[in-house]
Every structure is written in C-alpha cells, then in structure tokens.
Amino acid sequence: MFARRMSKLIIxxxxxxxxxxxxxxxxxxxxxxSKPVLTIFTWMDPKAAPVLKNYREMAVYQTIMxxxxxxxxxxxxxxxxxxxxxNIMIASRQLPDIxxxxxxxxxxxxxxxxxDNVIIKLNPYMQYAPNLKKYFDTxxxxxxxxxxxxxxxxxFPFIREDKINCTFYGPIIRKDWLDKLKLSVPQTIDEWYQxxxxxxKNAEKLNNKMPVYPFSADYWSANPRGVFDYxxxxxxxxxxxxxxxxxxxxxxxxxxxxxxxxxxxVLQKWWKEGLLDPDxxxxxRQAIQAKIMNDQIGAFLGLLGGxxxxxxxxxxxxxxxxxxxxxxxLKKGQVAALGQRDFPVNGDGMAITPKCKNIxxxxxxxxxxxxxxxxLAYNFGVEGRSYVMKNGQPVYTESILNHxxxxxxxxxxxxxxVSWSGPFVQSKYYVxxxxxxxxxxxxxxxxxxxxxxxxxxxxxxxxxxxxxxxxNIMNTVNTYYNxxxxxxMTGKSNDMNGFVNTLKRMRIDEALKIYQTAYERFMKKx
Numbered sequence: 001m002f003a004r005r006m007s008k009l010i011i012x013x014x015x016x017x018x019x020x021x022x023x024x025x026x027x028x029x030x031x032x033x034s035k036p037v038l039t040i041f042t043w044m045d046p047k048a049a050p051v052l053k054n055y056r057e058m059a060v061y062q063t064i065m066x067x068x069x070x071x072x073x074x075x076x077x078x079x080x081x082x083x084x085x086x087n088i089m090i091a092s093r094q095l096p097d098i099x100x101x102x103x104x105x106x107x108x109x110x111x112x113x114x115x116d117n118v119i120i121k122l123n124p125y126m127q128y129a130p131n132l133k134k135y136f137d138t139x140x141x142x143x144x145x146x147x148x149x150x151x152x153x154x155x156f157p158f159i160r161e162d163k164i165n166c167t168f169y170g171p172i173i174r175k176d177w178l179d180k181l182k183l184s185v186p187q188t189i190d191e192w193y194q195x196x197x198x199x200x201k202n203a204e205k206l207n208n209k210m211p212v213y214p215f216s217a218d219y220w221s222a223n224p225r226g227v228f229d230y231x232x233x234x235x236x237x238x239x240x241x242x243x244x245x246x247x248x249x250x251x252x253x254x255x256x257x258x259x260x261x262x263x264x265x266v267l268q269k270w271w272k273e274g275l276l277d278p279d280x281x282x283x284x285r286q287a288i289q290a291k292i293m294n295d296q297i298g299a300f301l302g303l304l305g306g307x308x309x310x311x312x313x314x315x316x317x318x319x320x321x322x323x324x325x326x327x328x329x330l331k332k333g334q335v336a337a338l339g340q341r342d343f344p345v346n347g348d349g350m351a352i353t354p355k356c357k358n359i360x361x362x363x364x365x366x367x368x369x370x371x372x373x374x375x376l377a378y379n380f381g382v383e384g385r386s387y388v389m390k391n392g393q394p395v396y397t398e399s400i401l402n403h404x405x406x407x408x409x410x411x412x413x414x415x416x417x418v419s420w421s422g423p424f425v426q427s428k429y430y431v432x433x434x435x436x437x438x439x440x441x442x443x444x445x446x447x448x449x450x451x452x453x454x455x456x457x458x459x460x461x462x463x464x465x466x467x468x469x470x471x472n473i474m475n476t477v478n479t480y481y482n483x484x485x486x487x488x489m490t491g492k493s494n495d496m497n498g499f500v501n502t503l504k505r506m507r508i509d510e511a512l513k514i515y516q517t518a519y520e521r522f523m524k525k526x
Contacts, residue, residue: 035069035070035071036069036070036071036358036361037070037071037072037073038070038071038072038073038097038098038356038358038361038362038365039073039074039075039096039097039098040055040072040073040074040075040096040097040098040099040100040350041075041077041086041089041096041098041099041100041101042055042074042075042076042099042100042350043076043077043079043082043100044076044077044079045413045417045419045420046079047407047409047410047413047419047420048410048413048417048420049079050406050410051406051410051411051413051414052413052414054074054076055072055074055076056072056073056074057414058413058414058415058416058417059377059381059382059385059386059414059415059416060377060378060381060415060416060417061074063377063382064365064368067368068361068364068365068368070361070365072365075096086099086101090116090118095118095353095354095355096353096355097352097353097355097356097357097358097362098350098351098352098353098356098362098366099118099119099350099351099353100348100349100350100422101348101349101351102346102347102348103119103154103155103347103348103349103351104346104347104459104461105347106118107467107471108462108464108467108468109148109461109462109463109464109467110148110152110154110155110351110461111148111149111150111152111154111461111463111464112464112467113154113351114152114154115464117354118351118353118354119154119155119351119352119353119354120154120351120352120353120354120356120359121152121153121154122152122153122154122155122352122363123151123152123153125359125360125363126153128360128363128364128367129156129363129364129366129367130367131367131368131369131370131371131374132156132366132367132370134370135159135370135425139344140526141344142157142159142344142345144458144522144525144526145157145343145344145345145458145459146159146345146349147525148461149461149463149518149521149522149525151525151526154351155349155350155351156349156350156351156366156367156369156370156423157345157348157349157423158345158346158348158349158421158422158423158424158426159344159345159424159425159426160342160343160344160345160346160425160426161344161425161426161427161428162428162431163341163449164428164431164432164436164445164449165344165426165427165428165430165431166341166342166343166344167304167339167340167341167342167445167448167449168303168304168305168340168342168431168435168448169230169231169301169302169303169304169340169448170231170233170301170302170304170324170325170327170339170340170444170447170448171233171299171300171301171324171325171326171327171328172299172300172301172302172307172308172322172323172324172325172444173185173186173195173298173299173322173323173325174297174298174299174320174321174322175321175322175323175440176319176320176321177199177206177298178195178323179321180205180206181198181199181202181205183195183198185323185325185326186325186328187326187328187329187332187333188328188329188330188331188332189234189237189266189328189329189330191328191332192299192328193266193269193270193275195214195298195299196214196215196270196275196298196299197214197273197275199212199214199298199299200212200214200273200274200275206295206298207294207295207296210294210295210296211296212296212297212298213276213277213278213279213291213296213297213298214275214276214297214298214299215270215275215276215277215297215298215299215300216276216277216279216280216288216291216292216297216299216300216301217277217280217283217288217300217301217302218285218288218289218292218300218301218302218303218306218307219283219285219301219302220283220285221283222282222283223283223482223485223486224280224281224283224485224486224489225242225481225482225485225486226283227283227301228242229241229242229243230340231301231339231340232327232336232338232339232340232451233301233327233328233339234263234266234267234328235254235259235260235263235338236327236336236337236338236339236451237263237327237328237329237330237334237336237337238257238259238260238262238263238330239259239337239338239455240252240254240257240259240260240263240338240455241254241338241455241456242254242255242260242263242485244457244512244515245338245455245456245457246455246456246457246458246519247455249519249523250516251457251512251515251516251519252512253503253508253511253512255481255499255500255503256500256503256508260496261496264488264489264496267488267489268488268489268490268491268494271489271490271491272491276489277291277297279291281486281490288300289307292307292311293311293314293315295320299325304324304435304436304441304444304445304448305409305434305435305436305441308322308324308438308440308441308444309435309437309438309441312438312440321440322440323440323443323444324440324441324443324444324445324447324448325447326447326448326450327339327447327448327450327451335450335451335452336450336451337451337452337453337454337455338451338453338455338456339448339450339451339453340448341449341451341453341456343456343458343459345459346421346459347459348421349421349423350366350422350423352366366423369422369423369424369425370423370424370425374424375424375425375427376394377415377416378416378417378418378422378424379394379416379418379424379426379427379429379430380394380396380412380415380416380418380427380430381400381412381414381415381416382415385397385399385415386399386400386411386412386414386415387400393429394427394429395429395433396408396412396433396434399411400412400434401433401434401437408434408437409434412434418430418434419434431445457515457519458519458522459522460515460518460519460521460522461518461522462514462518466514466517466518469510469511469514470511470514470515473506473507473508473510473511474511476506477503477506477507477508477511480502480503480506481503484499
C-alpha cells in the first residue's frame with residue numbers, strides 16, 4: 001500500500017514539476033521581450049544535443065526570429081521521456097502555440113487530435129501559407145499523405161524530396177571477408193545461405209580471438225520481427241511482408257499468406273545451423289554493434305549512415321570494409337519486390353494549437369520552411385559558413401563534413417534540422433553529400449533503391465472509431481505475433497496452422513476489413 005502511494009506521489013510530483021516549468025517558461029518568455037512570442041514544443045534530437053542547449057540557438061531559428069520579428073521559445077521534454085511529457089501536456093491542457101509531433105501516432109490519428117481540441121484545422125488559413133500550398137499543388141501525392149481523408153490540413157509536414165531520401169536501411173556484408181574467402185556478393189537466398197555457412201566454417205580464419213556470428217541486425221526494436229517488418233529482408237523475395245501490405249489493391253497480412261511459411265522455414269534453418277546472432281532474440285543493439293566492431297559479425301541489416309558510415313569511419317585504417325548487398329531473391333536475375341522505403345511524408349510535422357493567439361504569424365513562420373530561402377536554411381544553414389554554392393547547387397563546407405570534433409550530422413545541427421525532421425522539404429543533396437559520403441554508401445544506396453516497393457501500404461489514416469477498434473485488435477495480435485515469431489524462428493514451434501487460426505480468432509480478418517476501408521478512402525483522396 002505504502003509503495004503504491006509513493007509511486008502515485010512521485011508521478012504527481014513529476015506532473016506538477018513539468019506543468020510548473022511550462023507556466024514559468026511562458027511568463028518569463030512574455031516578460032523578457034516586447035516582440036510577439038510563439039512557444040514550440042519539440043523534442044531535442046540526439047544529434048543536436050551535443051551542440052545546442054535549445055533550438056533557439058540554431059541558425060535557422062535565429063534567421064526566422066530576425067526575419068519575422070518574433071521571439072521563438074522552445075520547450076524540450078527530457079530526452080527519453082518525450083511521450084510521457086507529451087501526454088502530460090495534453091491531459092493538463094497546458095498547450096503551447098505549436099506542437100512538433102509524429103501525428104500518425106496520436107491515439108485515434110490526427111483527426112482525433114483536432115476533435116480533442118489539441119490542434120486546429122489549417123484549411124481556413126492556407127492563404128497565409130503560399131509556399132506549402134504551392135508545394136501541395138505541384139505534388140498532389142504528398143498532399144494526399146499529409147492530409148486526413150476529408151482533405152483536412154492539420155500540420156506543416158516534414159517532406160522527403162526524393163526516393164533516395166526515403167531509403168536508408170538494408171543488407172550489409174563484410175567485403176573484406178568476402179575477398180578473403182573469394183566469395184561474390186550474394187544475389188539469391190541460396191547464395192546468402194552458402195555465404196553464411198562459409199563464414200561459419202571459416203570462423204577461426206576470420207577471427208581467432210572471439211566467436212563469429214554470420215548474420216545479425218542493427219535495429220531499434222525489442223523483437224526480431226520488427227526488423228523484418230521494417231525492411232522486408234528475405235520475406236520480400238516472395239513478394240509479401242511480415243505485416244500489412246497491398247497486393248492488387250487488396251490489403252493483406254503477411255502471416256496469413258502461404259509464402260510466409262516458406263520464409264519462416266528459411267529463417268528457422270539459419271537459426272538451427274548457428275548462422276544467426278543469438279542477440280537477435282532481444283535485439284540488444286549495443287551488444288550487436290559491439291560485435292560488429294569486434295569483427296564477430298559477417299553480414300547484418302543496418303543504416304546507411306548510422307551503421308555503415310559509423311563503422312567504416314570507426315575502423316578507418318584497418319582491413320575492415322563493408323558492401324551494401326541487394327535484397328535477396330528466389331532466382332538469380334530477379335529484383336526483390338520489397339525492401340526498405342519510407343514515404344515522403346511520415347507523420348512528423350508542426351501543428352498549431354487552439355491556444356495560439358497569433359495564428360497568422362505562426363503559419364507564416366512555418367510556411368517559410370517551404371520557400372527557396374527556407375529550403376536552404378533548414379537543409380544547409382548559412383551560406384559561406386556551413387555551405388557554398390557550386391554550379392548552382394548547395395555544397396556543405398569542410399567545416400561541416402570534416403569537423404575535428406563533431407560528426408557531420410552534429411556539426412550541421414548547429415545550423416538546421418536536415419538530419420532529423422521539421423517543417424521543410426529535406427534536400428536530396430543532403431543525402432548525396434552527408435548520408436552517402438563514402439563510395440561504399442553510394443553503392444549501397446544504388447542497390448537498396450532497386451525494389452519498386454509498390455506493395456507498401458501508404459500512410460492511411462483511420463477514423464477515431466476505426467482507430468479504437470484497430471488498437472483493441474492489434475494490441476492483442478501483436479503481443480501474440482511477437483512471441484510466435486521468436487518461437488517459429490527458433491524452432492520451438494512449427495505449428496503454422498495453429499498460429500494462423502489463433503490470429504483469426506483474435507479478429508485479424510476484422511482488422512483487415514478496417515485497413516481495406518481506410519486504404520480505399522486514401523486512394524480516392526485528391
């Protein structure tokens with residue numbers, strides 16, 4: 001009893017402290033300036049934390065404050081507790097003027113956020129946003145993704161400019177190991193298997209100090225299923241996904257398809273033969289990265305920058321080398337139907353709250369990000385300092401790309417938000433110059449962008465009622481599915497029919513009908 005009371009007391013102390021800090025913040029902000037003040041709730045990105053105490057210090061916001069004669073006050077929730085502090089803020093109704101959030105993740109979706117009076121509908125104010133309006137008019141596919149089913153504009157979205165901005169994860173292999181063992185980069189699932197077996201047989205030759213694990217994955221998930229959901233490695237060879245996808249305008253769920261059994265059979269075979277890293281069971285990213293650095297992993301799934309680039313730079317001057325491999329197929333000469341690709345709009349964006357007293361000004365500063373001037377400032381920073389123009393294109397300076405103490409992404413964070421998100425269009429030149437700086441990264445990007453990914457489910461939105469039903473069904477389904485994925489992968493279960501029947505008892509077919517309805521609404525949007 002005492003422990004429960006203390007727990008509740010601590011929670012309320014945190015709530016009161018957070019709300020008090022916001023109250024003090026607003027009043028101090030108002031008292032310190034005669035300029036109009038706009039408050040913005042936004043998370044502190046890990047790449048910005050080493051160089052900024054507050055986004056107010058960022059060059060792009062210094063430019064905005066000077067240009068629009070406005071005082072921007074940023075509220076940063078503590079890193080690691082963003083969701084909790086967001087929920088506290090919403091529950092308390094202590095809203096800032098602008099909230100920067102992943103609106104697809106709002107319970108019930110963005111339409112529910114409007115119904116909850118958390119954010120406002122922006123359509124009546126679009127005359128004050130000529131730049132975003134022009135972008136939507138010339139990119140109707142982007143507008144479709146950034147609005148609700150009834151055409152409601154609710155945020156100033158983060159937009160990726162090109163398909164190379166949307167692809168940044170895939171299969172990576174130790175090229176020096178391939179060379180040492182006289183192996184070619186594998187194309188098919190069978191060739192992948194032979195390569196991994198060869199790594200295992202030659203483990204002592206490759207690393208005579210520590211055990212070798214032929215395959216692993218560098219990914220932010222608590223369950224191995226997550227990485228296959230994300231990039232469709234292996235499973236995409238059969239033209240299906242491990243979660244929801246679209247096939248000839250019908251929404252399907254991967255585990256219900258007969259091909260899923262073949263995929264799991266391959267994965268189980270790899271596990272039983274000791275080809276998979278045991279840390280895949282818990283997706284212990286720190287342990288997996290340490291193994292990669294210690295020459296214990298032969299092939300892995302990873303990020304173009306945060307994995308491939310990071311490891312190549314860290315192991316510079318050694319024999320360590322990496323190559324981005326194509327997504328494996330069933331037959332040689334094929335191209336996998338599915339890989340990793342995000343959509344131009346991922347749900348991140350800045351929305352205006354009903355508490356905002358100066359909506360026109362808020363819209364003007366957010367809309368500026370979609371202008372030519374805003375594009376350069378958010379993506380490249382300040383001309384002459386963080387970039388120069390060469391042959392009509394912005395090019396990052398050496399002080400950004402080869403900073404003596406900071407990574408390139410940390411260095412540019414002093415100037416803009418290009419390496420995470422914000423109300424602007426992320427430049428394709430950023431990817432070419434910073435994410436794919438090394439030849440190995442450029443080659444990997446060419447391979448990873450080959451799948452057409454036409455079966456990916458677009459960013460559909462649900463009505464509040466649909467969202468409640470989906471949440472109820474999929475919470476149960478996902479808990480069970482995550483457990484069974486591990487059992488099927490490790491061979492602790494081979495009861496695929498029982499697995500499918502249980503999913504059906506858990507009403508997966510009802511969830512599919514809701515997804516289908518939402519998908520059809522999305523496709524009808526203009």
